[in-house]
Amino acid sequence: MKYRYLKNVVTLQMDQEKCSGCGMCLEVCPQQVFTYAENVSWITDRDACMECSACARNCPRQAIKVRQGVGCAYAVLMDRFKLKGICCKDACRCSLDNIPDP
């Protein structure tokens, strides 16, 4: 069963022209957002995207763009009110910090 969140909000974009068809995005996506057809990847379930950015990070052609972030209301509120609290819960990737260039 696939959990569904809000519709038409996520920032995931893909430039089909740049895709080499390596299929890496399909492999790393934990939400099965992509499908493979005509030797390239296609975004076929954008609403399922959780903006983890695994696809964009692992795309050798930089064909994918997405705002990487943590879907955590607690972090959003902490950021909004400029507060610091416990973060990095086991399942939460905390922080709206800039992610260092790995």
Add this chain to the structure above:
Amino acid sequence: MSKASHKGIKLQVVDDRPLTPCCPGEQPAVSPVNISEANWVVGQLETNTGPVYRVATALDRSDLWGAVKARWGVGRMNYTVPPGLYAIGAPDENAAVLVSANYKLSFDSLRRELSGLNLWLLVLDTNGINVWCAAGKGSFGTAEVARMVGRTGLARLVSHRTLILPQLAAPGVAAHEVRRRCGFNVVYGPVRAADLPAFLRAGNKADAAMRRPSFTLRDRLVLTPLELTSLIKPLSGFALFLFLLNLSAALLKGNPLALLPLLGHTIDHLVPFVVAVLVGAVLVPALLPYLPGRALAWKGLVLGVLWAFAYTALTPGAESWLRNTAHFLIIPSITAFIGLNFTGSTTYTSLSDVIKETKIAFPLIAMAAGLGLIALVAAYFV
């Protein structure tokens, strides 16, 4: 090999990188473990790059107790394994290399699945944060993978050039960049450690099910203790607030001041809210797939309204209309807020979605809670 025989041997892999705290204001994660005496070390392997500790694949009582404590937030930010190279079984130059985080819970859930296998285990320095979180923050990143490959002399130890990373490390690691920097090919393994033996047997191939994070009842409830511990403080403050209200009401109305009845009233008045917290922290995660709507605050709201109705039905005529109004405003606010907060514990919410939901839900929750508090206070003095 007995534990005593290798006691005091200098650790092969020493991390001299300055330890940076995970979040501002937090203590840096310094490992409290003296590795040669760690309960999870079962010997040592001599290799051409120096001695490598061998890791047990069975968890013992102290591992399980450590997991319980971490789940309740005790010492959780300091529950780490020293980064470095470890051995599972008796690996040789052809054995596969698994890469993981140095959060002890992650390390334990990995090694317990590897019994009977011969592998190398490369533990990165992720500041004691689990794989997914560390990848999101970049500490489980391309640079750290390349750094640890270099530091451990992995290229001299194994004849192949393949690293198996957990799939959930992909938000932080660019496979093509790792190859460019240290010559190793990154293969993304399954999401769950339990699927690793099957993945390895299949020649490093993951099937579709191995690529999906599960979010079962157990997964949804595993963070509930942590949520509850974080709610103890505000709930205690609220209990004190109710006690003071009871006290002031008694003073104003000239009722006799007796501690026991005052405490009794306070507890009576606290019950619907304590239950609301439990509804939010336990029932919302437990019933998540069955609750209507998509927004998590909405799911919380639905259960909160149900509980407010149930409480009113259970106490017919016992409460004033003001108090009932307060219950109908505050209880759904509590459950909706805890539901909103659960976004950070799910496997599927994106930042853009959460910002949208928070912008709509939070002001409404704050307003309802504020009005509810006014009604609650008024109920004591009308």
